Amino acid sequence: MAVLTPTRPDAPTPVAASGRACVVAFWVVAVTVPLAFLGVFFAWPVAVMIAKGFVVDGQLDLGGFADVFSRPRTWRIIGLTLAQATLGTVLSVLLGVPGAYVLYRHSFRGRSLVRAFVTVPFVLPTVVVGVAFRSLLVEGGPLGFLHLDGTFAAIVAALVFFNYAVVVRAVGGLWERLDPRAEQAARALGASPWRAFRTVTLPALTPAIASAASLAFLFCATAFGTVLVLGGLRFGTIETEIWIQTTQFLDLRAAAVLSVVQLVVVAGTLIVAGRARSRRERALGLTLPAASVRPLRRRRPAGMPPGDGHALTLVATAVTAGVVLLLALPLVNLVVRSLRTADGWGVDHYIALGTTEGGLTVTVWQATLNSLRVALDATVLALVVGGLVALVVSRRPRRTVGRRAVAGLDALFMLPLGVSAVTVGFGFLLSMHHPLGLPVDLRTSPLLVPIAQAVVAVPLVVRVVLPVLRAIDPRLREAAATLGAAPGRVLRTVDLSIAARSLGLAVGFAFAASLGEFGATSFLARPDRPTLPVVIFRLIGRPGPESYGMALAASVVLAVLTAGIVAACERLRAPGAGGEW
Amino acid sequence: MARIHSLIAVVGIAALAGCSAIGSDDPAPSASAGTVTLVTHDSFALSDGLLDAFEEESGLTVEVVQPGDGGALVNQLVLTKDAPLGDLVFGIDNSFASRAVDEGVVAPTDLPDAYGGALVPVDYGDVCVNVDHAWFAEKGLAEPVTLEDLTKPEYKDLLVVPNAVTSSPGLSFLLATVGAFGEDGWVDYWTALKDNGLKVADGWSDAYFTDFSGGGGGGPRPIVLSYASSPPSTVPEGGTEPTTGALLGTCFRQTEYAGVLEGAANPDGAQELLDFLLSDEVQEDIPVSMYMYPVSRTATLPEAWTAFAPLATDPFEVSPEEISRNREAWLAVWSETVIG
Numbered sequence: 001m002a003v004l005t006p007t008r009p010d011a012p013t014p015v016a017a018s019g020r021a022c023v024v025a026f027w028v029v030a031v032t033v034p035l036a037f038l039g040v041f042f043a044w045p046v047a048v049m050i051a052k053g054f055v056v057d058g059q060l061d062l063g064g065f066a067d068v069f070s071r072p073r074t075w076r077i078i079g080l081t082l083a084q085a086t087l088g089t090v091l092s093v094l095l096g097v098p099g100a101y102v103l104y105r106h107s108f109r110g111r112s113l114v115r116a117f118v119t120v121p122f123v124l125p126t127v128v129v130g131v132a133f134r135s136l137l138v139e140g141g142p143l144g145f146l147h148l149d150g151t152f153a154a155i156v157a158a159l160v161f162f163n164y165a166v167v168v169r170a171v172g173g174l175w176e177r178l179d180p181r182a183e184q185a186a187r188a189l190g191a192s193p194w195r196a197f198r199t200v201t202l203p204a205l206t207p208a209i210a211s212a213a214s215l216a217f218l219f220c221a222t223a224f225g226t227v228l229v230l231g232g233l234r235f236g237t238i239e240t241e242i243w244i245q246t247t248q249f250l251d252l253r254a255a256a257v258l259s260v261v262q263l264v265v266v267a268g269t270l271i272v273a274g275r276a277r278s279r280r281e282r283a284l285g286l287t288l289p290a291a292s293v294r295p296l297r298r299r300r301p302a303g304m305p306p307g308d309g310h311a312l313t314l315v316a317t318a319v320t321a322g323v324v325l326l327l328a329l330p331l332v333n334l335v336v337r338s339l340r341t342a343d344g345w346g347v348d349h350y351i352a353l354g355t356t357e358g359g360l361t362v363t364v365w366q367a368t369l370n371s372l373r374v375a376l377d378a379t380v381l382a383l384v385v386g387g388l389v390a391l392v393v394s395r396r397p398r399r400t401v402g403r404r405a406v407a408g409l410d411a412l413f414m415l416p417l418g419v420s421a422v423t424v425g426f427g428f429l430l431s432m433h434h435p436l437g438l439p440v441d442l443r444t445s446p447l448l449v450p451i452a453q454a455v456v457a458v459p460l461v462v463r464v465v466l467p468v469l470r471a472i473d474p475r476l477r478e479a480a481a482t483l484g485a486a487p488g489r490v491l492r493t494v495d496l497s498i499a500a501r502s503l504g505l506a507v508g509f510a511f512a513a514s515l516g517e518f519g520a521t522s523f524l525a526r527p528d529r530p531t532l533p534v535v536i537f538r539l540i541g542r543p544g545p546e547s548y549g550m551a552l553a554a555s556v557v558l559a560v561l562t563a564g565i566v567a568a569c570e571r572l573r574a575p576g577a578g579g580e581w
Numbered sequence: 582m583a584r585i586h587s588l589i590a591v592v593g594i595a596a597l598a599g600c601s602a603i604g605s606d607d608p609a610p611s612a613s614a615g616t617v618t619l620v621t622h623d624s625f626a627l628s629d630g631l632l633d634a635f636e637e638e639s640g641l642t643v644e645v646v647q648p649g650d651g652g653a654l655v656n657q658l659v660l661t662k663d664a665p666l667g668d669l670v671f672g673i674d675n676s677f678a679s680r681a682v683d684e685g686v687v688a689p690t691d692l693p694d695a696y697g698g699a700l701v702p703v704d705y706g707d708v709c710v711n712v713d714h715a716w717f718a719e720k721g722l723a724e725p726v727t728l729e730d731l732t733k734p735e736y737k738d739l740l741v742v743p744n745a746v747t748s749s750p751g752l753s754f755l756l757a758t759v760g761a762f763g764e765d766g767w768v769d770y771w772t773a774l775k776d777n778g779l780k781v782a783d784g785w786s787d788a789y790f791t792d793f794s795g796g797g798g799g800g801p802r803p804i805v806l807s808y809a810s811s812p813p814s815t816v817p818e819g820g821t822e823p824t825t826g827a828l829l830g831t832c833f834r835q836t837e838y839a840g841v842l843e844g845a846a847n848p849d850g851a852q853e854l855l856d857f858l859l860s861d862e863v864q865e866d867i868p869v870s871m872y873m874y875p876v877s878r879t880a881t882l883p884e885a886w887t888a889f890a891p892l893a894t895d896p897f898e899v900s901p902e903e904i905s906r907n908r909e910a911w912l913a914v915w916s917e918t919v920i921g
Contacts (some may be wrong), residue, residue, distance in 0.1 A: 130783070138799040153729060229783045232744055233920045244746060247653040249909050250680070275587075319737045324772075337798075342817045356629055361645065429648075429657055431708050433664040444618070444666065474702055523657075530647075540786050543807070543872050544814040545797040548790050 045427025053256025064253035088159030088220035096167025098316035104172030106296035116567035123516030126225025132330035170212035214273035218417040223574030266418030295532025338552035349549035377450035378514035425523025434516035457510040506570030618667030668851035671839040679905030686896035687840030691728030700838035704873035707809035708753035713795030715801035738778035741792040742806040757833035761898030813885040880906035
């Protein structure tokens with residue numbers, strides 16, 4: 001298959017022509033498959049749902065805009081959404097960047113455990129986090145003296161709790177591969193450690209930070225359960241308002257207007273983040289993680305001169321230790337409460353997980369198995385679709401039109417994170433009965449659940465893989481081509497093999513997102529195979545302390561499961577996998 | 582290198598083959614004569630084996646889909662009425678019954694007592710204010726009895742209720758106050774409650790387990806909005822009496838209905854399943870599995886219920902039509918008054 005005769009890429013020989021046709025075919029597939037997936041399982045349902053609000057008796061009626069915008073409540077809600085999301089994002093980034101530094105540039109005992117641990121909040125069902133947070137903050141609770149219950153600050157804290165891992169993982173993934181020699185050179189030329197960080201490392205990290213920040217912003221802006229449980233309607237957001245208008249009032253007009261507002265906010269965010277990224281994005285000197293990771297030491301290593309940045313490391317370590325401790329508080333609280341029984345302490349609730357007590361249709365273990373199976377499907381789907389998107393988006397076409405198209409594609413696949421789960425969920429119901437004229441009712445099919453979760457996991461895969469692909473020096477590809485590799489082989493040996501190294505991180509992220517997904521899925525008619533978050537939600541909504549205790553125990557199971565899987569996925573990208581680069 | 586390639590190959594093949602871990606061995610849900618699909622809320626449950634026995638006896642296969650609670654359930658049915666999600670719906674309550682009937686979601690029936698000639702009552706229960714006996718005994722404070730008592734200064738900062746907009750018992754309590762104080766009086770009552778330190782939690786479980794002192798979570802507030810059927814589950818191990826009680830003068834009656842969906846693929850199967858829900862077998866299981874009272878007069882109640890979960894003799898009432906007409910307006914005023 002490989003063409004070994006030396007040719008220049010712009011002067012194809014007849015042999016290379018068939019290879020070129022293959023490559024063109026590959027790119028066509030790489031663009032159309034993801035677009036078709038997104039179109040059928042996201043754009044179409046959302047469009048159907050929004051159209052339902054704007055089309056009355058076959059007539060387009062945009063009167064809803066004037067109506068909704070004349071309510072002062074609408075403006076307050078938009079303001080609160082932006083304020084919460086901005087604060088949540090800024091704090092997540094400020095805390096997450098030092099976290100990425102400590103957890104991905106240093107080695108210490110138990111590092112993979114801590115890395116897995118910080119991911120746990122990301123997947124916990126919001127109802128459970130609500131319980132864990134509120135029982136800490138409630139008057140008379142362990143942190144009751146802070147008087148934070150039901151405040152804006154409590155919501156922001158919870159948003160950071162959820163999104164810290166997003167920043168740490170997305171930034172850490174790039175940082176650990178960043179060649180330390182550029183920074184070392186700056187230091188050798190006399191820059192202070194802080195200055196070297198600011199002028200060399202930070203600009204190199206900006207694309208990853210912008211990427212993580214846009215993810216965190218979208219998660220914060222569409223947070224639903226957290227906002228309701230911790231702040232109630234006082235701090236309602238666009239997302240909670242869409243939920244109320246759709247599920248309680250059936251005011252589809254207002255819901256459609258709000259969905260459009262949400263789309264505008266999200267698109268605006270993506271454009272800003274995209275600009276920040278592309279200005280800074282360039283080929284970086286990447287290296288193997290092993291080369292850039294240093295052991296974490298409290299004392300300055302022998303022979304290291306003062307003013308070498310050891311103080312910066314210590315500050316970052318202290319901040320990270322503080323954050324990990326704060327993350328642990330609600331989680332420990334959850335474990336403690338899951339062990340509290342009617343007459344003291346014990347593992348009764350964990351034993352009950354093997355039964356269908358508490359009015360369940362399946363045991364918690366069966367639900368766990370369902371969750372794993374759904375997550376497996378969703379992860380495979382997300383990897384294929386997200387991998388293709390990342391590959392396409394990582395190209396830098398010479399023409400402006402091409403560059404714009406690529407940027408547009410990138411933003412398009414982020415949209416599912418920023419659009420209300422209610423709109424998507426109800427949209428599925430309206431559009432998935434005989435989709436595309438096929439004689440299947442996807443609405444009640446178990447297949448729709450992994451598909452819905454994959455739609456949400458795709459942007460995560462793209463965000464993890466893309467910075468790595470984009471940082472590939474184009475000269476590497478040119479060199480391969482000059483040495484005679486056909487375009488297909490260049491793709492395989494350069495792009496794919498480098499991207500595969502971030503695969504572990506992407507798999508872990510996608511799997512975790514799927515395990516915890518409780519947005520659109522909660523509105524799907526889920527036949528007889530409830531997932532773990534669904535079972536937890538049902539248990540917690542039922543009267544009786546046994547159901548409640550089981551819900552908490554099941555949440556602990558979900559947390560442990562997630563941490564375990566994330567840790568295992570990290571091992572997938574052991575440095576042994578292709579060390580020649 | 583080989584490892585990466587094999588990994589990519591595995592992932593690719595898995596995707597191409599379309600093999601799926603969740604759906605692979607699943608029979609396509611079809612509307613064949615042998616299958617009946619029950620659309621219900623998240624709290625639907627029956628004791629082990631009951632549904633299996635029904636399937637065996639009738640030869641039908643029952644699929645249960647649970648697309649949400651309360652309003653979400655009814656609204657989904659309204660939106661999908663041209664291509665219904667199933668054959669039988671169970672769990673529409675009196676606060677949304679009128680919408681379901683007006684929108685023509687359920688097919689007419691000739692069963693007596695059917696609401697709007699279509700929705701058949703299956704179970705009912707009372708949403709009432711509950712108190713933590715132990716807390717009041719310890720403080721030496723008399724327990725409140727009526728709705729009016731809750732606005733008295735001695736009960737300041739003691740009450741927690743779930744949000745009326747986001748939770749169905751919360752809405753029921755709002756309706757109780759409308760029933761008690763009338764169209765003109767309920768807003769003033771809520772203003773008084775708010776001035777007396779009312780706390781609004783998001784959902785029932787949040788209020789009962791986090792804020793309420795008697796729910797096992799050790800919260801700070803001894804008065805909570807819950808159900809008349811809540812006290813039996815607070816009988817301590819080895820004890821004989823529950824540590825909480827319901828104030829029967831503060832209740833609103835919630836009725837849950839079932840009905841055959843208009844356009845059902847299997848209306849006969851749906852009718853059979855409805856009859857099964859109304860049989861004493863299921864009716865006697867409802868208190869155990871769903872914490873509601875059976876409509877059947879011949880069904881026997883669990884002992885703890887007859888002892889500790891009496892129903893209100895004279896609950897507050899608001900007709901479904903009136904609820905349907907005013908729900909949005911009431912909730913808007915409620916939000917403005919209570920949440921601000």
